[in-house]
Amino acid sequence: MTTTPIKSVDWEVFVAALVGVEVIVDAAQVAKLSQDYHTFSPILQRQLAGKVGDIVVRPATEAEVLQVAAVCAKYRVPVTVRGAGTGNYGQCVPLHGGVILDMSRMQRIPWIEAGIARLEAGVKLATLDKKARVSGWEIRMAPSTYRTATIGGFIAGGSGGIGSITYGQLRDRGNLLALKVVTIEDEPRVIELRGDDVQKVNHAWGVNGIIIELEIPLAPAYPWVEIIVTFDDFMTAARFGQALGNADGMVKKLITVFASPIPSYFTALRQYIPDKTHAAFLIVAESCLELLPGLIQEYNGKLTYQKSAQDVGKGVNLGEFTWNHTTLHTRSVDPSITYLQSLFPTDKSLQTVEHMFHHFGDEVMMHLEFIRVNGTVIPAALQLVRYTTEERLNEIMRYHEANGVFIANPHTYIIEDGGRKQMDPEQLKFKQMVDPYGLMNPGKIRALMTQ
Amino acid sequence: MTTTPIKSVDWEVFVAALVGVEVIVDAAQVAKLSQDYHTFSPILQRQLAGKVGDIVVRPATEAEVLQVAAVCAKYRVPVTVRGAGTGNYGQCVPLHGGVILDMSRMQRIPWIEAGIARLEAGVKLATLDKKARVSGWEIRMAPSTYRTATIGGFIAGGSGGIGSITYGQLRDRGNLLALKVVTIEDEPRVIELRGDDVQKVNHAWGVNGIIIELEIPLAPAYPWVEIIVTFDDFMTAARFGQALGNADGMVKKLITVFASPIPSYFTALRQYIPDKTHAAFLIVAESCLELLPGLIQEYNGKLTYQKSAQDVGKGVNLGEFTWNHTTLHTRSVDPSITYLQSLFPTDKSLQTVEHMFHHFGDEVMMHLEFIRVNGTVIPAALQLVRYTTEERLNEIMRYHEANGVFIANPHTYIIEDGGRKQMDPEQLKFKQMVDPYGLMNPGKIRALMTQ
Numbered sequence: 001m002t003t004t005p006i007k008s009v010d011w012e013v014f015v016a017a018l019v020g021v022e023v024i025v026d027a028a029q030v031a032k033l034s035q036d037y038h039t040f041s042p043i044l045q046r047q048l049a050g051k052v053g054d055i056v057v058r059p060a061t062e063a064e065v066l067q068v069a070a071v072c073a074k075y076r077v078p079v080t081v082r083g084a085g086t087g088n089y090g091q092c093v094p095l096h097g098g099v100i101l102d103m104s105r106m107q108r109i110p111w112i113e114a115g116i117a118r119l120e121a122g123v124k125l126a127t128l129d130k131k132a133r134v135s136g137w138e139i140r141m142a143p144s145t146y147r148t149a150t151i152g153g154f155i156a157g158g159s160g161g162i163g164s165i166t167y168g169q170l171r172d173r174g175n176l177l178a179l180k181v182v183t184i185e186d187e188p189r190v191i192e193l194r195g196d197d198v199q200k201v202n203h204a205w206g207v208n209g210i211i212i213e214l215e216i217p218l219a220p221a222y223p224w225v226e227i228i229v230t231f232d233d234f235m236t237a238a239r240f241g242q243a244l245g246n247a248d249g250m251v252k253k254l255i256t257v258f259a260s261p262i263p264s265y266f267t268a269l270r271q272y273i274p275d276k277t278h279a280a281f282l283i284v285a286e287s288c289l290e291l292l293p294g295l296i297q298e299y300n301g302k303l304t305y306q307k308s309a310q311d312v313g314k315g316v317n318l319g320e321f322t323w324n325h326t327t328l329h330t331r332s333v334d335p336s337i338t339y340l341q342s343l344f345p346t347d348k349s350l351q352t353v354e355h356m357f358h359h360f361g362d363e364v365m366m367h368l369e370f371i372r373v374n375g376t377v378i379p380a381a382l383q384l385v386r387y388t389t390e391e392r393l394n395e396i397m398r399y400h401e402a403n404g405v406f407i408a409n410p411h412t413y414i415i416e417d418g419g420r421k422q423m424d425p426e427q428l429k430f431k432q433m434v435d436p437y438g439l440m441n442p443g444k445i446r447a448l449m450t451q
Numbered sequence: 452m453t454t455t456p457i458k459s460v461d462w463e464v465f466v467a468a469l470v471g472v473e474v475i476v477d478a479a480q481v482a483k484l485s486q487d488y489h490t491f492s493p494i495l496q497r498q499l500a501g502k503v504g505d506i507v508v509r510p511a512t513e514a515e516v517l518q519v520a521a522v523c524a525k526y527r528v529p530v531t532v533r534g535a536g537t538g539n540y541g542q543c544v545p546l547h548g549g550v551i552l553d554m555s556r557m558q559r560i561p562w563i564e565a566g567i568a569r570l571e572a573g574v575k576l577a578t579l580d581k582k583a584r585v586s587g588w589e590i591r592m593a594p595s596t597y598r599t600a601t602i603g604g605f606i607a608g609g610s611g612g613i614g615s616i617t618y619g620q621l622r623d624r625g626n627l628l629a630l631k632v633v634t635i636e637d638e639p640r641v642i643e644l645r646g647d648d649v650q651k652v653n654h655a656w657g658v659n660g661i662i663i664e665l666e667i668p669l670a671p672a673y674p675w676v677e678i679i680v681t682f683d684d685f686m687t688a689a690r691f692g693q694a695l696g697n698a699d700g701m702v703k704k705l706i707t708v709f710a711s712p713i714p715s716y717f718t719a720l721r722q723y724i725p726d727k728t729h730a731a732f733l734i735v736a737e738s739c740l741e742l743l744p745g746l747i748q749e750y751n752g753k754l755t756y757q758k759s760a761q762d763v764g765k766g767v768n769l770g771e772f773t774w775n776h777t778t779l780h781t782r783s784v785d786p787s788i789t790y791l792q793s794l795f796p797t798d799k800s801l802q803t804v805e806h807m808f809h810h811f812g813d814e815v816m817m818h819l820e821f822i823r824v825n826g827t828v829i830p831a832a833l834q835l836v837r838y839t840t841e842e843r844l845n846e847i848m849r850y851h852e853a854n855g856v857f858i859a860n861p862h863t864y865i866i867e868d869g870g871r872k873q874m875d876p877e878q879l880k881f882k883q884m885v886d887p888y889g890l891m892n893p894g895k896i897r898a899l900m901t902q
Contacts, residue, residue, distance in 0.1 A: 115736060115737065115738045166699075167699055167700055169699075173698050173700050174699075174702070174739055175700035178741075195745060196742065217739075249591075249625025251625070286566065287566045287628065290645055291628075291646055294647035295624065375696055375698070375828045376826060
């Protein structure tokens, strides 16, 4: 497999070969579409500065994708696939220029049936959600960017989100039913993967074929209520989150716990969260509402905000302050802040959370997202870090790992150095088949650099 | 509180006071309605032999229940409330005669709204399920007796069932929203309990007021598929069950695992389960179907039976062979067999299951029901026991307890000696208020015997 693609191309000839397909050559627009939200990381910001594609191609149909793939293969041009570019790992930033393949025009939803949707990769999560709700369903999980993010981008680069408290992570068996990808070969093919075979492409950062269509399971659309509960003590807030997570009779889609002063960065919500208090942001089914006060009281919490199911869509949307939107809102006030991504060990007494909370104090502000992992509710975390130096940031991450906290390092664009640690051999094998020239997002896989 | 009720009553006068309410005095019918399925236990069979009520009263409305309660209070007559009498703990058998209060005529369903149903105590679970499905919902959990069992009886005496793999147990916060009970006093009252207050009556075996109406949360009605998988090795079957339970992306409502020779007792299913194989009975959402083969293969299982969602209601219903219907079917072939009720400790490697399986061999045949307890999937079990003596049965239960297995002894009619161990002080307090003369199901609570 070629790892450093040939890249001496006459772009006029190249574009001419793409006749009929939308192409953007305007430098400012190309630069914009070569970006994602890796800027949350000062490390990636430095490493990826100035990296841009040569042109943007925006296919609207499978036939057009096949056409683009053939032309890219012919001219050995690197291809960086993107959806809305809401990711945070630089996976939409091309290291070696080439084509930015913007999938956001592929917006068909062929069908939504009882509990399953078939859709093209460029469909926005919010659009699918709205359509599915007509028949009583909704998406199982969503990133905080769900108004703009596409399903293809979410599957390629996401791990979970709002809904993971019930359905686990995107890569868990059952959360993705089928994928259709286009290969980048002299004669590109369309390959449909079903069942466990989807794992060959799932969460592979767009290096394993161009995802053009997906089949995903849906969740029942409950009437949801959004709630803020405040606490005087952080660990009590965290334990409340764990207890609600463990309550099998309570249907929920979000349990987020913020240590003070994180909520103070949410300007729109300051009236509901007194200074120096810690907060839990919850999305629960309406049927749980009468049961919450008892649980809140057990943990000395105070319900300060409640938006009923009928008012969904009005006013603020709590989900948009959670997951990595927490980092977004915080950085819009203080851009020197960065973040971690971590998964605490299975321990319902939350001892490691408590240790880290006290050990780092204000330098690492605790932001817990409770999710289900392998059948058990545990806290994931996107802690906010008051950044000083790269060395200190690495030290913080190493300390977590030494204490049993799994770190999915968001300060690297190398896939193996992030959450994956090691490329799945099946994925590598599949990559060799669908991308024989190594054109897809080159430079992001360590395993291919040493060949 | 009086614990041995006064019982010198002129039944003609008594019945005359019940004018307008349906009363059964025919001895054969009264004897029949004084029974439940405690006969699964040779101990209870002996202890409760010959225990019958004096008359059966069958109220159809709240007003009639109030009338009955007033008359019972006036004459200090014991009241044993029953639904369909499908329980197994003798809780429908009166120790001191009196009135059998049959609630099965109270069948109104005032409303079913998004995710919640309000219904009278005598509604059969299958009836509610059918009605709820019209609007896309169904009951969250059901006993294997769900075709005949009533919701009032299930809440009063049940612990969980088909569906508990997702929603936990009936007593878990969130699985019961409201209860309306009638007190047995000189001037009976109607009391509505909501939120956490429902726990004053939930799972209290009909001793804490006459449950007349309930509000319960519903579950989304997925298209369900029924499946049998067979295995050559029992522990592999058990580990498969645990793995499916842990798979957060797979929506399921039943994971039952039977050790050989249990499936050989299911005459209707013998063609699907070869001799000497162990079997998993599953009910999973249709959207999981393509993902199951991969998981089955990992555990060397063999899919031998599959009933699609469209065929639900046709042919055999796998759920009817699980939970305590396993015991029913087995005893219909070999009435000398009895059973245990237990909950294994949280341990995803299933070491205690393995130990018990080998330790007792064929004497205690393993029947696992995976359920969620406090946010984690663990195996409950209703092991089948080749009964020899009461002493040996007790020894078997003590051995389990000594090894960390929780036993809800189904061979006693004393509430505290079963699953509860100790009466909840809140429940006792509530009992004193709603049943000041101690007329409800007297003799079943140890805490009241010593007063």
